[in-house]
Amino acid sequence: MALFKQLDEQVEKLLGLFNKEDNWLIAINADPDALGSALALRRMMARKVGDIAIAQINEIKRPDNLSMIRYLRIPTQKLIPNLAAQYDKFALVDSQPHHNLEFSQLEFSVVIDHHPLTKENPVEAEFVDIRPKYGAVCTMMTEYLYNMHIRPGKLLATALMYGIRCDTRTFERDFIDADMSAFKYLNKFADPKLLNRISRSEFHLDWMRYFSRAFYNLRRIGHGLFAHCGNVENPDILVIVADFFTRVHNVSWVVVSGTADDKLVVILRGDGMRRDMGKMAQSIMNGLGSAGGHKQAARAEVDVAELDGEDPEIFMLKRLGQGKKTTIRRI
Template identity: 30%
Template sequence: MSRRHPEIMGQNDTNNKTRLEKLQELTRGKRKVLIVTHNHPDPDALAAAFALKYLFQSKWKVGSIIATSGVVGRAENRAMIRQLKIDLRPLSEINLKNFSRIALVDTQPGAGNNSLPKSIVPDIVIDHHVPIRAKTRLAQYYDIRTDYGSTSTILAEYLRDAGIVEMDRKVATALLYGIRSDTRDLGRGVSPKDVDACMHFYNRVLWRLLSQIENPEVPRDYLSMLQKAISNARLYKDVVTLDLGHVEHLEIIAEMADLMVRTEGVKWVLSLGEFVGDVYFSLRTKKRRGSADRIAQKMVADLGTGGGHEMLAGGKVSLGDKPHHSHRELTDILVSRFLKALKRKEIKAQNLLTFSQEAAEAPAEEKKVGG
């Protein structure tokens, strides 16, 4: 019952202004804040970090550095960094001792998807993912709003309530893209707050730049991955599973899940792949109350980490932690747990394309019978 409620600094009724005061207090007199995103940052993580940096600088003249781990591979995300000039540093090259304040955005300590050493408790945690991690509550400041569609929305509210009228246009563009990309254009896992936030700074968005970010050139490899994804997809009635095998960059796993869930008649998609020795997966569903986050957590029980939201979730199993399992075995366990959770285990798999072809070729009355 209380699972979905927003938890903010341990209270529900604290308003943004009070939070801003607390943030100011925490960073007062600090030379530089380190802002860390989850590994392989997506547009929401990048926008939230970019906006937090802007808030610190423009409001309180506190400098900050944005750092992350992993690879930004998706063409749109690379375009975002390039076009908006987001200065992103590798976390591995940062001396954490040089920072007396560390902020985590779009992730939490113990979530398993960021590279902040386990021994470090960040001072600031801002996120929108379920579950709220135990270690998050140790942070001096945390703002976890699990009913929000994006972390960017939280940052947009901060900027609005900090009284920033003429918001930096690049920051506004980043935030809009962050919100849109996490909510699939304000249509998935979205709250009224996400829509409000967009409306507030709409007139500051650089639309041409945004269009360039959303429609970048893609490498030919991208098309071959697309081909592989489609031909590998297995259909269990209305559920698709998809093993991409080794992937060059991580975002492709989520991207293919997003694509496949748009297939007619498909209600759920599990997309998996192996990246630098770890198995990653993305879950997507058309069901508004799909509990994808709970299924993701069931799938990784005793194996790894997982979480997310009702309609989208993800997880990771490190092969290093499970040396007795091969990539194939782990993938099989994850797929089997997924199908079991959805009660599709007894259904015989079909090839997604064969199925569509048969359906297309079948006479109309037979299709009706199949219902």
């Protein structure tokens, strides 16, 4: 029995897009899964194309992401128009073009992702591989490397392993056998000391004030929790706070919101049983901004200007409490 599924047709089609005359830019919304996947795609393109760069649309401030970039030597940079103008081919991993306005400005030749597809936003590219059942795109990239007979080096294997670990939340979220197989396979090549060093770099000391705000504003809404953190220096802080609250006993979903760069950002986490977080995100926004994700994890964003002067926290409370039998109370 093969360790991974055979991808002969996909590999042939993907490699057929690579040409020495082309310069490629791999675009990401940087998180561990995206960073590991981009590094893997860069390895696949090595010596097959002219130039390769990785660029992220977001400001990277999470300590574990910064540690991952530093220790695993991931050459990513901020995506700006002047940088994009230097490249003629574009690839997108761990996202789809409609997930962010900055992505929609580029014409992608390659899109590899694991987020759910929507009928309203079909993905068009020369090569598209989207597998919503997979726990991490890093698993998909590991399968590609295996099918291409590329043995991942220590740094690449560690990056892919950490990406799988984060997106499956150490296999607490939805995953399939392929995720476990990839994690086990990569363990042979990864550096456990680097993996531990990265995973232990989760918080900045000055982020504790956002936890304080979240606790102060914490509300019980039905079977879930909601907290608004006010203005934050980086939306990644909201992810960390939301993940923390998922550990509370007898809570089936968590929503944490905050404002950053004139946008209301909403992070949703769930146990995958009572409510679908992707659908819940779309319901909250109800056509405003962007929203989507998995059954257990989702994200939504909207310009504060689109709220017509309404306070972001009040906006969220109204949207979350719109059910007839929903009760909202402070903790």
